[in-house]
Amino acid sequence: MNTRFCALIALVLSLPATSFAQSEKTEPSLADLTEDKKMQAAFDDMAGEVELPDWVKSKAVTSPGQRVSFDGKEYLAMTGCEQHQCGAHKIAVLYDEQSGTMYGLLTAGDEESGSETLTWLNIGGGPESIDGKTLLFAAVTGSIENHPEDFQYAQ
Template structure:
């Protein structure tokens, strides 16, 4: 009778090993079967990459002794649900963005260009300035 609990425990511990795949996520992404879908998922929309968007005049911002330009873009005919706020370094060597996309009543914001906390705050403030009545602040 003592063997039954021991065998049950051994089986429970071994089960995850049987269910686990040896293929990593990166391996899977690089297979012919999944590569195209993965690349499509990671692409930014054309209105963002080509700046084929409705936009506002840029504004100058001074932050920590440096000068930046801020701007706002949105997808034509769907500005409420597709927006991009942008901060450009004055020398043109760096740019950061905040891509905002609404699905139903939920607003998702994706930082682009790895902005630091201060720059992300500027991007968020730009979003709020261009969306003063947005309840999803």
């Protein structure tokens, strides 16, 4: 085959991938805590006096965040799980980037008994106590990731 023709085909085949990669925007994840000081401060405030497991900040398997809304505000829903224990140990947070507020849910499952312990983080008596809890539970179960358009609660 002609060298010019092969080069042209290679160029054409690389264009869509290059354009797609440049236009795709990835939302922040819990892995970005160390790079985003405002998010780190919100995370620390959310955790408060609760001693979180070591895996949460240093070894969590994370996915890009998903945009959700409730009470007229947009939140970034982010999840993580303990490596090799994703079925049993998970965390989900809702982060309001405007106010710097974060709410969370930490889950710990017990394989022997089949029970699961839910630890709610920074949940008060506001809108986060109902819609926020719903969204956090949907995040740890994978529902938000699978159906992001279904989690926009307007008020």
